[in-house]
Structures are given as C-alpha cells and as structure tokens.
Amino acid sequence: MGTDTYPPDVNGAALFTACLARGLAQRGVDVHLLCPSPEGAPGVERVEGVVEHRLRSMSSLVHASVRLALPPGAPGHLDRLMKRLRPDVVHLQNHFIVGRLLLGAARRHGVPVVATNHFTPENLFAYLHCPPALRGALGAYAWRDLVRVYSAADHVTTPTRIAAQLLVNKGFRRPVEAVSCGTDLRRFQPLRGGEAERAAARSAARRRLGVPDRPTLVFVGRLDAEKNITDLIEALPHITVADAQLVVAGSGSQRRRLAALAAERGVADRVHLLGHVPNADLPDVYHSGDVFTIAGTAELQSIATLEAMAGGLPVVAANALALPHLVRPGHNGYLYQPGAAADLAKYVSEILAAPEERARMGEAARRRAAGHDHQASCARYEEIYRDLARRRTPPPER
Missing domain, CATH: 3.40.50.2000 (Glycogen Phosphorylase B;)
Structure with missing residues (x-):
C-alpha cells in the first residue's frame, strides 16, 4: 500500500x-x-x-x-x-x-x-x-x-x-x-439508557472535554478553508435555543481566523476550539454533542460524519458533493445550501428544541451508519x- x-x-x-x-x-x-x-x-x-x-x-x-x-x-x-x-x-x-x-x-x-x-x-x-x-x-x-x-x-x-x-x-x-x-461501529456507539441517563452521560463527556454543559453542536475535522467552519460560527447567533454552543475538534490553518470571527459575532464564549483531540478521545467529542454539523463542500464521503452517525447524532450538513449520500432530510438530519448560515441555524434550532425528534433522528443516523461497517x-x-x-x-x- x-x-x-x-x-x-x-x-x-x-x-x-x-x-x-x-x-x-x-x-x-x-x-x-x-x-x-x-x-x-x-x-x-x-x-x-x-x-x-x-x-x-x-x-x-x-x-x-x-x-x-x-x-x-x-x-x-x-x-x-x-x-x-x-x-x-x-x-x-x-x-x-x-x-x-x-x-x-x-x-x-x-x-x-x-x-x-x-x-x-x-x-x-x-x-x-x-x-x-x-x-x-x-x-x-x-x-x-x-x-x-x-x-x-x-x-x-x-x-x-x-x-x-x-x-x-x-x-x-x-x-x-x-x-x-x-466506520468502527463497535467503537462509535450511541449513549445508552433513557433520556435521563443519556443526558447525564453527555454532561460527563462535556466535563471531560472542559466545555460547559449546554446544548451543543459538534464538528470534527481539519480547520482548513474548504471545511467552511465559518458557516457554523455565523449560524450560532441565529440559533433560537438559548446558550447553544459549538465544539470543534481539530487543528488547521484557519484557527486564528475562526477565533477572530467568533469574537466579531459576539459568540467567543460559545465557540470552543479544542485543537487536536487524540483518536482515543473522539467518542467523548461525539457524546458531548446534541447534533453534528458539517459545512464542507469538498467531501467525497466524510469519515467524521459517519462516526457521528454511528454515535447516534443527527446531522445538519452542507448540500454539497457526497454529503447528501449520508443525510436524508427529515430522517436523520437536514441539508442546507452552503453559505446559508440562517438555514443551518434554523435546522439546528429545530433539532435542539425537540428532544424526542432528536432521539428519533439519532436512531435513524445509527441505522444508516450501520450500512458502512x-x-x-x-x-x-x-x-x-x-x-x-x-x-x-x-x-x-x-
């Protein structure tokens, strides 16, 4: 090889x-x-x-x-x-x-x-x-x-x-x-138990990552231009669920720009750039989240999206290249047009505001990921x- x-x-x-x-x-x-x-x-x-x-x-x-x-x-x-x-x-x-x-x-x-x-x-x-x-x-x-x-x-x-x-x-x-x-379906698994047990496990994962216990959008990947993480930050002020935060795991050339943008938009306290997270700790990142968000427009598949789905997270993704291959709107998440941060915020808000619907979409995401063992x-x-x-x-x- x-x-x-x-x-x-x-x-x-x-x-x-x-x-x-x-x-x-x-x-x-x-x-x-x-x-x-x-x-x-x-x-x-x-x-x-x-x-x-x-x-x-x-x-x-x-x-x-x-x-x-x-x-x-x-x-x-x-x-x-x-x-x-x-x-x-x-x-x-x-x-x-x-x-x-x-x-x-x-x-x-x-x-x-x-x-x-x-x-x-x-x-x-x-x-x-x-x-x-x-x-x-x-x-x-x-x-x-x-x-x-x-x-x-x-x-x-x-x-x-x-x-x-x-x-x-x-x-x-x-x-x-x-x-x-x-994706490794044995390693990336949904949180177990009822809603109370899952909520407690999410809180524990957030503590381990050092982020507040709030409604959480998660992204995992390189912080480079084609990932369009600016969309995620631009969407954050428009999310209607109070105190929603963005947790980003990854390193790359855009880190300073993303931190500056978060400050400009007044959401610096709700954008957590974790830097590189060791592979062994990635399940904690997904378990800390309520929804996975990805804005990349050059994805031929997206391993991170598969991992998030295997972990039982609904997905809001850019309607670009191969991401529609993974996300079926209304079933396991939503697609938005790249650059339309307001639409991204709308879909995230809907998911965060409806715990039962969020759980249903998470289960559908796990089933869809099962086809990618x-x-x-x-x-x-x-x-x-x-x-x-x-x-x-x-x-x-x-």
Whole structure:
C-alpha cells in the first residue's frame, strides 16, 4: 500500500488508509505500507500489524504537517522491495509522489494495482494559496493529471457513488467502484439508557472535554478553508435555543481566523476550539454533542460524519458533493445550501428544541451508519485483492 499522507498526519485519507491497513492486518493480510517519514529520516517499523516503510522526506513548505517523499533512489529501493516481498497486489491511496513511484514499480514487476481516489482540487487550493481566478484552470489540470495516472490501474475505487460519478464526469473512462471508507461501529456507539441517563452521560463527556454543559453542536475535522467552519460560527447567533454552543475538534490553518470571527459575532464564549483531540478521545467529542454539523463542500464521503452517525447524532450538513449520500432530510438530519448560515441555524434550532425528534433522528443516523461497517469495507478490499491476484499476469521480459 502506498500513500503520501499517513498518521501522524490528520486528514480523511490518512485516517482511512491507516484503518484499512490495520484492519486488513487483523484479518491476516500481510500488509506493507510506503509513506513519507514524519521526521525526515527513513526507517521501518511494525505498527498494529502493519510494516511501515517510511521514506526519506522533506517539508512541503506549504503546510506544516505535510511532508514530501524524496524520489532520488526511491525507484531502486522499490524494485528491491518488490523482489523481496513479491506482493500479490499494490494499493495506491493517491496519485502524488509515492503513488506514482509505487505504480511504476508495480508495472515493472507485473503486480496488479488498485487505486483509490480521495482527492478533489479544492483540497489543494488553500495550501497553494491559489488565487480564485486561477482555480478553474488549476482544477482542470489536476483532474486531467489524476485521470492519466489512475488510468494505468487495474481497479479503481472511491468512497461513494457520487464520488465515482464525479471521477467519470472528469474524464475517467474506466469502471469505478464505490467502496465506503466505513466506520468502527463497535467503537462509535450511541449513549445508552433513557433520556435521563443519556443526558447525564453527555454532561460527563462535556466535563471531560472542559466545555460547559449546554446544548451543543459538534464538528470534527481539519480547520482548513474548504471545511467552511465559518458557516457554523455565523449560524450560532441565529440559533433560537438559548446558550447553544459549538465544539470543534481539530487543528488547521484557519484557527486564528475562526477565533477572530467568533469574537466579531459576539459568540467567543460559545465557540470552543479544542485543537487536536487524540483518536482515543473522539467518542467523548461525539457524546458531548446534541447534533453534528458539517459545512464542507469538498467531501467525497466524510469519515467524521459517519462516526457521528454511528454515535447516534443527527446531522445538519452542507448540500454539497457526497454529503447528501449520508443525510436524508427529515430522517436523520437536514441539508442546507452552503453559505446559508440562517438555514443551518434554523435546522439546528429545530433539532435542539425537540428532544424526542432528536432521539428519533439519532436512531435513524445509527441505522444508516450501520450500512458502512468498517469490517465490510475491509472484506470487500480483500475480495478485490484476491480477484486481481488470481488474474495476475507475469512481468514483461527485461
């Protein structure tokens, strides 16, 4: 498996790759993973059953947490790995430096390739400080580049049918299979008991996080421009339920801007930017909330939304890209038009003001999340690998 982003990086692609690699290892698959070193120096170690081959790296200069693998010497290193490991299949998680290097090595050694797309150009614009006037041209080039690279793969996947259709719309001419990122239904569970017991558990979760015991909107994710967290803050003064607060778990480039906006709107005491929350503590974040809110417009699925739904939270989400794949209005939450903070506030107010309806929507969210079991996703990828391995052709004569 190859990826340019992997823990300790914090983003959806890194999280999915780690969950898939470790989930496959638990199923008995021998998983070796190539990714950039977080410190720069190369190394190999086994973590949760996965052999991590950390490649020499350097700072990307455009983002503090993004590092780039250094290609010099890498092709020879990958050739030696291929000869030693003799993998049945290679799985790419992106089409950048590591993805291209590993694709080339797989082709030289006759190893079938699976490629999964987590990318949209919007993910790059903020990092590259791209002027809005250039985004159309840059986005079109980025899609053409992805299509060219992934056209060399034997099997292409992406998390949702909407994301698959997007890839086709951008010029990809091969079948694309939707395989959910999935979520750990055993780890992310709703609060148990009657309303009084659930309320007590929510209060306890808020205490552990150090936030007041108030009606709570929750968001989990990077604090970057394409997440549009400004919508959530702009909505807060318009929520009709008294003292409603926003709890945000995550770090990113927009933190100062969000804090300043909260102060400008007079809600600084009701916006809690927790920063990075360790993965082990994420269930507490969801349990602290009454409703999950997400304003991102570049989500090919949204693992955080799946986790929140598995935890029994209704969702108010932007009606953009793949989020409508998860939210059925009036059933497990509502969709609002991106930028329409007043509508976001209206839907949140309705949910917060009606405890019985909120509980019903939370139960529906959990049922909907049950269709995205992480174990089922791991099983499907294992089936794909086995099928490709059976049809493997010998490498070309050299």
